[in-house]
Amino acid sequence: MEQQGLDLMDQALGFHSNKAQQQPWPLSGRFVLVEDCVDTSGAFVLHHILKRSFTSHPSSAVIFLAFANPINHYDRVLRKLGCNLASQRDTGRFFFLDMLMLQCPVEGEPNHDGLAAVFEKIERVISELSPENKKFVTVIIDDISCLELAANGSSNDAIDFLHYCYTLTSENDYALVALNHRDIYSDGERSTFKLEIEYLADILVKVDPLATGLAKDVHGQVMVLNKETQKQHGISSIKVHNFHFKIKENNTEYFYAGSRT
Amino acid sequence: MATTRTRVSSFAPNLSSVKSSQHLGLKNGPNGATFISSGISDLDKILGGGFTLGSLVMIMEDAEAPHHMLLLRNFMSQGLLHRQPLLYSSPSKDPRGFLGTLPSPGSSKDDISREPSHEKDLRIAWQYKKYFSVPQLNINTNNGGQHDYCNDLDLRKPLERHFITSNNVDCVSIQNSQNLDVLKDRCAEFLAQFSRNEGGSSSAGRIAIQSFCSPQCKYSDMEWHMLSFIRSLKGMARSSNVVVVVTFPPSLLSPSCSKRLQHMADTLLSVRAIPDEDKELAKLLTGYQDMVGLLNVHKVARLNTQVPVILEATTFSIKLQKRKYLVFECLNQAPVDGSGGSSYGNYDGCSRSTKAVSLDF
Numbered sequence: 098m099e100q101q102g103l104d105l106m107d108q109a110l111g112f113h114s115n116k117a118q119q120q121p122w123p124l125s126g127r128f129v130l131v132e133d134c135v136d137t138s139g140a141f142v143l144h145h146i147l148k149r150s151f152t153s154h155p156s157s158a159v160i161f162l163a164f165a166n167p168i169n170h171y172d173r174v175l176r177k178l179g180c181n182l183a184s185q186r187d188t189g190r191f192f193f194l195d196m197l198m199l200q201c202p203v204e205g206e207p208n209h210d211g212l213a214a215v216f217e218k219i220e221r222v223i224s225e226l227s228p229e230n231k232k233f234v235t236v237i238i239d240d241i242s243c244l245e246l247a248a249n250g251s252s253n254d255a256i257d258f259l260h261y262c263y264t265l266t267s268e269n270d271y272a273l274v275a276l277n278h279r280d281i282y283s284d285g286e287r288s289t290f291k292l293e294i295e296y297l298a299d300i301l302v303k304v305d306p307l308a309t310g311l312a313k314d315v316h317g318q319v320m321v322l323n324k325e326t327q328k329q330h331g332i333s334s335i336k337v338h339n340f341h342f343k344i345k346e347n348n349t350e351y352f353y354a355g356s357r358t
Numbered sequence: 359m360a361t362t363r364t365r366v367s368s369f370a371p372n373l374s375s376v377k378s379s380q381h382l383g384l385k386n387g388p389n390g391a392t393f394i395s396s397g398i399s400d401l402d403k404i405l406g407g408g409f410t411l412g413s414l415v416m417i418m419e420d421a422e423a424p425h426h427m428l429l430l431r432n433f434m435s436q437g438l439l440h441r442q443p444l445l446y447s448s449p450s451k452d453p454r455g456f457l458g459t460l461p462s463p464g465s466s467k468d469d470i471s472r473e474p475s476h477e478k479d480l481r482i483a484w485q486y487k488k489y490f491s492v493p494q495l496n497i498n499t500n501n502g503g504q505h506d507y508c509n510d511l512d513l514r515k516p517l518e519r520h521f522i523t524s525n526n527v528d529c530v531s532i533q534n535s536q537n538l539d540v541l542k543d544r545c546a547e548f549l550a551q552f553s554r555n556e557g558g559s560s561s562a563g564r565i566a567i568q569s570f571c572s573p574q575c576k577y578s579d580m581e582w583h584m585l586s587f588i589r590s591l592k593g594m595a596r597s598s599n600v601v602v603v604v605t606f607p608p609s610l611l612s613p614s615c616s617k618r619l620q621h622m623a624d625t626l627l628s629v630r631a632i633p634d635e636d637k638e639l640a641k642l643l644t645g646y647q648d649m650v651g652l653l654n655v656h657k658v659a660r661l662n663t664q665v666p667v668i669l670e671a672t673t674f675s676i677k678l679q680k681r682k683y684l685v686f687e688c689l690n691q692a693p694v695d696g697s698g699g700s701s702y703g704n705y706d707g708c709s710r711s712t713k714a715v716s717l718d719f
Binding site: 137280349 | 626656
């Protein structure tokens with residue numbers, strides 16, 4: 098759409114400042130995994146991508162699976178970022194699936210409300226989109242650890258669900274974005290869950306606090322790992338970007354370490 | 359024929375039911391938040407106003423010390439003083455007995471607002487005041503106004519009977535429960551009274567759940583069950599005018615379960631005991647003898663916003679002023695003697711996650 102100044106996060110995610118190389122939605126067909134920890138929340142990256150997905154193309158659509166916060170939270174946050182979720186919802190571009198109280202039935206009970214039903218709902222929403230809106234669809238999941246909790250701790254169900262979503266989005270050139278809390282899986286037995294998802298991801302965004310502790314001017318550091326695959330030669334290169342960030346109400350500033358005056 | 363619509367978000371909760379500053383014990387905050395007092399004025403200041411209505415506060419206990427009970431007592435007592443209904447749950451057989459230990463407001467002659475009396479004496483150093491970056495947060499000359507929101511609670515004076523025996527308090531014992539379903543239902547009933555959506559009560563309510571995963575409970579090894587209880591409690595609380603305070607001992611849970619609980623918390627605090635007669639610590643910190651423990655603020659609730667709260671310091675010493683009033687103070691490094699050269703000043707706590715044994719500042 099309009100040529101905005103691209104910040105470091107946009108560049109790391111694959112937006113190009115050169116209009117000739119610019120795809121309308123560079124996250125199409127890709128899975129972006131955002132990882133954070135207790136000290137530093139990575140939700141701002143989701144908000145950033147959510148906003149970008151609306152501004153990228155006039156007929157893009159977003160399906161938001163919210164396990165962590167109610168709609169009014171996101172509405173207020175995005176409004177300050179300059180994006181009106183209510184009007185996007187009214188024009189059929191924003192679909193909010195409230196999963197806050199979703200609890201999958203335990204084994205043995207009929208699986209009406211399980212993750213399979215959630216996936217079917219996503220498919221149904223997408224199929225009901227107009228053909229215009231179907232071109233640029235983004236599915237956002239906030240967040241995976243709550244998804245696992247809703248599945249009663251069955252990491253297999255959670256992984257299966259993610260696989261299904263990944264297949265759906267990669268085959269149809271939709272974008273998939275998910276947030277996960279990395280520090281929950283740092284002990285041995287559960288780390289395979291995290292590793293599987295990291296392996297699946299095309300772009301990995303790791304949000305950490307600064308090694309020196311919290312600061313008012315720099316809220317943390319980000320490492321973006323972009324696994325670009327050049328399909329012609331089958332060569333895959335990995336681009337790594339490291340920078341710091343400061344979160345504000347109406348914007349997040351990204352800058353290289355030490356470059357902030 | 360276009361009708362002009364006033365820009366009202368259809369997602370916004372119906373806040374007209376909360377009459378804020380006129381209502382006793384409620385305070386307006388940024389981003390549409392409403393605060394209630396934690397019962398400890400220092401903690402309210404640290405958190406930027408108090409506990410946010412609709413938020414989940416989790417306090418990580420130290421298995422070796424009961425300091426979390428001090429926080430709970432003040433929280434519960436403050437609510438009862440403001441006639442805010444309370445639901446209290448504990449793993450003891452008779453939770454009502456605990457209510458007898460709730461503190462009462464101290465007598466007014468024990469004024470604990472720390473007047474900077476030293477300023478009268480240090481007239482020589484006046485020009486250095488401009489270098490102090492610590493903001494003088496509302497040194498209240500109007501003590502009456504402050505007491506409407508947060509009372510100075512005297513831990514040695516029990517709360518008057520009529521506050522406890524009123525219909526405001528409901529107690530649940532979870533000692534003999536096979537699982538948390540009973541507690542979940544009681545919480546759901548309680549929260550429904552304060553729901554923001556269907557014009558529930560316009561006042562605030564408080565839920566205090568003490569040591570909810572302690573080993574004496576039968577469900578304490580059912581980690582997913584406990585996690586989903588907290589998750590559903592958080593979801594229900596979010597759309598109500600209630601603050602839920604839950605304390606739990608992280609050392610008795612698996613690390614990943616403890617981390618999940620920490621992530622679910624909107625406000626996350628932890629209390630730690632400090633050893634008596636520790637000579638190293640006595641050298642390092644001033645006022646060590648008066649310290650009862652340490653408080654760490656890991657996360658402060660920021661509902662409806664993405665901006666994190668960065669505090670000047672995250673570690674505070676817990677002291678009992680005059681052996682009655684709970685206060686939190688920034689840690690002060692003791693002056694280093696000899697040619698060390700480091701000056702006497704405030705030692706900001708780093709936010710690094712602290713291990714149980716070593717004390718990281």
